[in-house]
Amino acid sequence: MRKLKIASLAASALLLGSGMTAATAGSAEASDTPMSAARACTASAPRFTSSPGTSSSDPAFWPARGTYATTTSRCKDINLKLDGSRSVRTCFKTTGCNSWRTLRAGSWGVAATDVLDGTQFYLQFAGTSRATGLIDY
Structure with missing residues (x-):
């Protein structure tokens, strides 16, 4: 699980550095608003x-x-x-x-x-x- 989180963070950092963003999957506790609640x-x-x-x-x-x-x-x-x-x-x-x-x-x-x-x-x-x-x- 730890390797998955580190890989996810590294991918996000790479995208942010290139001017792009991506949503990453996380636990339900990590988000205040479910994705289905708002577009x-x-x-x-x-x-x-x-x-x-x-x-x-x-x-x-x-x-x-x-x-x-x-x-x-x-x-x-x-x-x-x-x-x-x-x-x-x-x-x-x-x-x-x-x-x-x-x-x-x-x-x-x-x-x-x-x-x-x-x-x-x-x-x-x-x-x-x-x-x-x-x-x-």
Whole structure:
């Protein structure tokens, strides 16, 4: 058993050093949350389509006007994989909007980092055209 744990740790260290990560099997005591209880952040992330804006002072937004999405324990960040490159900013119900961030098409990007679970937010997208892609938070 000890050799198995050492081999598992060595393999994990090798993957971490190469910039990759892997999940290793462990005892039930080693994990606070069973793997079946929550999916990994961005795995099977849902698609979204924003609402269009009407002017430069009213850009495209998600979710519906006057509503908020609420962060979950699944992700510590608000993550987007947009179909087209776009600037986005996250607006929080209690603290207002953060800075614009440009996210590239086809790869995961972070709209907001280290967001507490249960935080209400909406997204604004530069321009008036709809934004589409994947989202997880």
